[in-house]
Amino acid sequence: MKIFHIETHEHDEIIDITPLLETFVREEQIENGVLYVQSLHTTAGVTINENADSDVKRDFLRRLDEVFPWRHPKDRHAEGNSAAHLKTSTVGVTQAVLVENGKLVLGTWQGVYFCEFDGPRRRRIAVQAIPAR
Amino acid sequence: MKIFHIETHEHDEIIDITPLLETFVREEQIENGVLYVQSLHTTAGVTINENADSDVKRDFLRRLDEVFPWRHPKDRHAEGNSAAHLKTSTVGVTQAVLVENGKLVLGTWQGVYFCEFDGPRRRRIAVQAIPAR
Amino acid sequence: MKIFHIETHEHDEIIDITPLLETFVREEQIENGVLYVQSLHTTAGVTINENADSDVKRDFLRRLDEVFPWRHPKDRHAEGNSAAHLKTSTVGVTQAVLVENGKLVLGTWQGVYFCEFDGPRRRRIAVQAIPAR
Numbered sequence: 491m492k493i494f495h496i497e498t499h500e501h502d503e504i505i506d507i508t509p510l511l512e513t514f515v516r517e518e519q520i521e522n523g524v525l526y527v528q529s530l531h532t533t534a535g536v537t538i539n540e541n542a543d544s545d546v547k548r549d550f551l552r553r554l555d556e557v558f559p560w561r562h563p564k565d566r567h568a569e570g571n572s573a574a575h576l577k578t579s580t581v582g583v584t585q586a587v588l589v590e591n592g593k594l595v596l597g598t599w600q601g602v603y604f605c606e607f608d609g610p611r612r613r614r615i616a617v618q619a620i621p622a623r
Numbered sequence: 624m625k626i627f628h629i630e631t632h633e634h635d636e637i638i639d640i641t642p643l644l645e646t647f648v649r650e651e652q653i654e655n656g657v658l659y660v661q662s663l664h665t666t667a668g669v670t671i672n673e674n675a676d677s678d679v680k681r682d683f684l685r686r687l688d689e690v691f692p693w694r695h696p697k698d699r700h701a702e703g704n705s706a707a708h709l710k711t712s713t714v715g716v717t718q719a720v721l722v723e724n725g726k727l728v729l730g731t732w733q734g735v736y737f738c739e740f741d742g743p744r745r746r747r748i749a750v751q752a753i754p755a756r
Numbered sequence: 757m758k759i760f761h762i763e764t765h766e767h768d769e770i771i772d773i774t775p776l777l778e779t780f781v782r783e784e785q786i787e788n789g790v791l792y793v794q795s796l797h798t799t800a801g802v803t804i805n806e807n808a809d810s811d812v813k814r815d816f817l818r819r820l821d822e823v824f825p826w827r828h829p830k831d832r833h834a835e836g837n838s839a840a841h842l843k844t845s846t847v848g849v850t851q852a853v854l855v856e857n858g859k860l861v862l863g864t865w866q867g868v869y870f871c872e873f874d875g876p877r878r879r880r881i882a883v884q885a886i887p888a889r
């Protein structure tokens with residue numbers, strides 16, 4: 491298992507961690523199996539989504555913010571970041587990605603993204619790979 | 624790892640892939656471990672939900688569409704399918720299912736579903752099993 | 757694989773199952789790998805979220821209920837619990853947690869939670885661990 495640090499720069503931000511994971515898979519010499527990425531936070535998650543048009547990221551974060559608005563008159567959590575907790579459980583904190591012949595199995599448009607919902611912050615992710623046999 | 628093709632017929636559609644996965648587990652002679660299903664797309668996911676009443680599927684897709692409507696005045700993504708990206712990250716692209724004694728571990732009402740959010744299309748899923756020992 | 761029973765007491769409820777999973781990891785003598793928790797139901801899921809302020813739980817359940825209200829004039833599912841199906845697929849039924857040196861890898865504020873969305877009921881979760889090597 492390896493811990494990576496991620497520096498986020500916006501309050502809500504989607505960061506492509508595919509290259510970092512590809513390097514990990516190569517260095518660990520995983521041939522076939524499953525790679526796991528786990529955000530070690532409750533206000534930041536990990537998801538797989540589109541790696542091509544950056545407008546998808548903007549639409550994604552804006553729409554998620556409409557469903558779970560930052561300010562909510564009924565929220566009781568003193569820190570005031572309940573929306574970030576909800577967004578995190580919606581996308582999930584752990585993402586599994588299949589590995590075959592030493593490469594991440596990703597569709598043409600798929601990338602793995604770290605999702606910051608209460609930044610900017612210094613964040614940590616844990617990465618582990620499990621061989622198929 | 625094996626790739627399966629799935630033909631979808633509706634714009635939004637939930638397709639039971641449990642039988643396909645059961646066949647895979649039997650053919651691969653997995654006794655105990657975890658099965659992974661990964662959609663190779665950014666506008667179609669995989670989830671576990673109810674396999675009994677088909678009204679659940681209809682309510683599921685209709686309510687998800689109300690939360691993430693297809694048309695949104697602020698969307699900037701040129702392809703116009705940002706809603707499908709959001710629905711996909713909400714249900715997730717990868718689903719893990721436990722395997723015991725050569726069978727998928729599923730509750731009485733559970734089935735594994737491929738979720739099409741921008742069809743109809745020809746889709747692909749990757750399936751892999753990891754033994755427990 | 758082991759099955760655990762969970763008694764829920766509210767209609768919507770978040771129950772910390774971290775201690776139960778830590779005991780499982782210790783008893784099974786898992787050193788490094790991944791632990792899986794799978795809810796065997798379609799109206800109850802599993803997620804990782806904040807273990808500190810219980811107001812987060814209240815905000816979490818209340819906001820999720822606003823996005824997927826219990827009663828919806830267009831719902832057709834006779835059982836009337838379509839909202840619970842949607843909440844379950846949103847948080848997911850299966851949660852993976854990394855394990856290192858015989859301990860669950862969790863951030864400072866992370867705990868693993870069973871999410872009841874149609875209680876109170878007697879529920880079941882399946883737990884399995886896969887070693888890294």
